[in-house]
Amino acid sequence: xxxxxxxxxxxxxxxxxxxxxxxxxxxxxxxxxxxxxxxxxxxxxxxxxxxxxxxxxxxxxxxxxxxxxxxxxxxxxxxxxxxxxxxxxxxxxxxxxxxxxxxxxxxxxxxxxxxxxxxxxxxxxxxxxxxxxxxxxxxxxxxxxxxxxxxxxxxxxxxxxxxxxxxxxxxxxxxxxxxxxxxxxxxxxxxxxxxxxxxxxxxxxxxxxxxxxxxxxxxxxxxxxxxxxxxxx
Amino acid sequence: xxxxxxxxxxxxxxxxxxxxxxxxxxxxxxxxxxxxxxxxxxxxxxxxxxxxxxxxxxxxxxxxxxxxxxxxxxxxxxxxx
Numbered sequence: 001x002x003x004x005x006x007x008x009x010x011x012x013x014x015x016x017x018x019x020x021x022x023x024x025x026x027x028x029x030x031x032x033x034x035x036x037x038x039x040x041x042x043x044x045x046x047x048x049x050x051x052x053x054x055x056x057x058x059x060x061x062x063x064x065x066x067x068x069x070x071x072x073x074x075x076x077x078x079x080x081x082x083x084x085x086x087x088x089x090x091x092x093x094x095x096x097x098x099x100x101x102x103x104x105x106x107x108x109x110x111x112x113x114x115x116x117x118x119x120x121x122x123x124x125x126x127x128x129x130x131x132x133x134x135x136x137x138x139x140x141x142x143x144x145x146x147x148x149x150x151x152x153x154x155x156x157x158x159x160x161x162x163x164x165x166x167x168x169x170x171x172x173x174x175x176x177x178x179x180x181x182x183x184x185x186x187x188x189x190x191x192x193x194x195x196x197x198x199x200x201x202x203x204x205x206x207x208x209x210x211x212x213x214x215x216x217x218x219x220x221x222x223x224x225x226x227x228x229x230x231x232x233x
Numbered sequence: 234x235x236x237x238x239x240x241x242x243x244x245x246x247x248x249x250x251x252x253x254x255x256x257x258x259x260x261x262x263x264x265x266x267x268x269x270x271x272x273x274x275x276x277x278x279x280x281x282x283x284x285x286x287x288x289x290x291x292x293x294x295x296x297x298x299x300x301x302x303x304x305x306x307x308x309x310x311x312x313x314x
Contacts, residue, residue, distance in 0.1 A: 061272075062300055069297075098300065105302045112249045152246065152303060179247060 004031045005047040005225035010076065010092075012037045012067050014055030017089065017202055021052045024202040028215060028222045037070040047229035048085035048221055049076055051092025053145075053200055063106060063148045064094035073099060085129060085228060086194045087221055090146055093186075093196030102189055102196045103161060104153040109146070110179025116145040118210060119199060120172035121185055125165045128188060129224035130195040133216040139172060140213040142199035149178035149198040151187065158182055164190060169197055234281050236290055237309040238298055241271035246303050274298055283310055 007030040011018045018034055025032035032050075033043055042049060056067035067073070073095075080086045080101055088096040096102040109115060118141050123134040134140070153161065158181055161167050169186030176183045178198070186197030201214030242248045248269050255268035276293070278286050287308060294306045 061297070065297060065300070105300050107247065107303060108249055110247060110249050112253060150247065154245075154302075179249075 003226070004029060005222065005229040006031045006033065006043060006045045007048040007050060007221065007225050008033055008035045008042050008046045009050045009052055010035050010037060010072055011052070012054070012056035012070060012091075012095075014057065014059070015052050015091070016054035017200060018052040018054070020200075021050050021089065021202040024205040024214070024218050025050070025222065027205060028219050030222045030225060035072060037067070037072050039072050041075045042072070042079060045229070045232070046079070046084070047232070048087065048225035049079060050221075051076070051086070051088040051095050052202070053090030053092060056091055056095060059091070059148075062098065064091060064096075064098040067091075067095045068099040077101065080194050083191065083193050085221065085224055087130060088194075088196035089200055089202065090144075090149070090198055093198060094148065096194060096196045101194050102187060103157060103166070104151050104184075104187060106148050106198075107150040107152050108148050109150050109177070114145070114147040115149070115177040117143065117177070119144045119177055119185075120175045121199060122170050122172050123168070124170050125168045125188075127165070128168055128192060128195065128220075130188070130217060130220050131168055132220040132223060134220070140169075140216065141211040142201055142204045142214050142217075143210075144177050144199045146178065146198055149180065151178075151180040151184045151198070153181055153184075158184075161187060166190065168195060169199070234278050234283075234286055235311060236276050236278060236286055237311070238274040238276065238290060238294060239271060239307040239309065240274065240294075240299050240304050241306070242269060243303055243305050271304075286310060
């Protein structure tokens with residue numbers, strides 16, 4: 001059973017990368033059921049959770065501010081508190097920061113323009129369960145598509161996160177698409193089991209549209225989910 | 234009773250909307266040094282008790298209406314809070 005670990009993909013009203021995420025995870029060897037946001041509980045045997053990109057509840061007020069109160073989010077928070085692996089992509093990242101599961105906040109892009117393009121990234125920390133298939137300093141190319149991707153933390157918080165190795169991905173020098181502090185593209189919690197990023201690894205798993213570097217990130221998650229599923233048995 | 238909550242980006246937080254407004258105002262010939270864009274939320278509360286209203290509004294601000302990391306708020310209960 002655990003050779004295909006179960007990675008639940010939560011679907012919010014407005015999610016539009018849920019199926020791409022599930023398809024990518026399926027191709028990388030996971031069983032990736034879609035879970036509706038009004039469900040009270042994650043499916044039995046869930047080894048990891050993905051909050052996908054897109055939108056949620058119109059993103060009124062602030063991106064992710066309302067989705068964090070979805071019924072399923074109570075179980076996602078409990079799952080994370082138990083050490084469960086949670087990955088938030090784009091809107092999923094915004095939801096995790098609003099829910100207090102990840103540090104910092106996401107603000108409108110400095111340019112006020114929606115950006116949609118491949119972006120060069122650098123792996124800052126490869127010793128995580130989300131980047132284990134990468135090496136420190138490895139350049140990756142993964143697309144972004146967002147209007148509110150300007151991650152913010154004050155200087156004290158940023159320093160603390162850098163010291164803890166919680167800054168996992170940065171945009172390559174001169175390539176920051178949104179004005180985020182410290183060129184941060186992806187950040188992890190202190191317990192190292194929750195990770196959020198603005199780029200979309202699920203759109204970079206097939207050579208046809210371009211890069212396959214996203215498979216390194218999602219593949220790392222599948223590997224880690226397989227280990228944690230084995231530990232559950 | 235009716236109350237108004239003003240939400241502002243905290244000082245030091247990049248406010249591209251405010252920058253765009255500031256630059257447009259300058260183009261129109263207004264001598265503007267700075268502009269910041271926030272949000273206004275009018276709330277009609279069931280209670281008429283001002284203390285109770287303020288307590289509830291503070292909880293609303295902390296749980297939903299603001300993100301304390303990047304935004305500050307001001308509660309206006311009308312009639313001089």
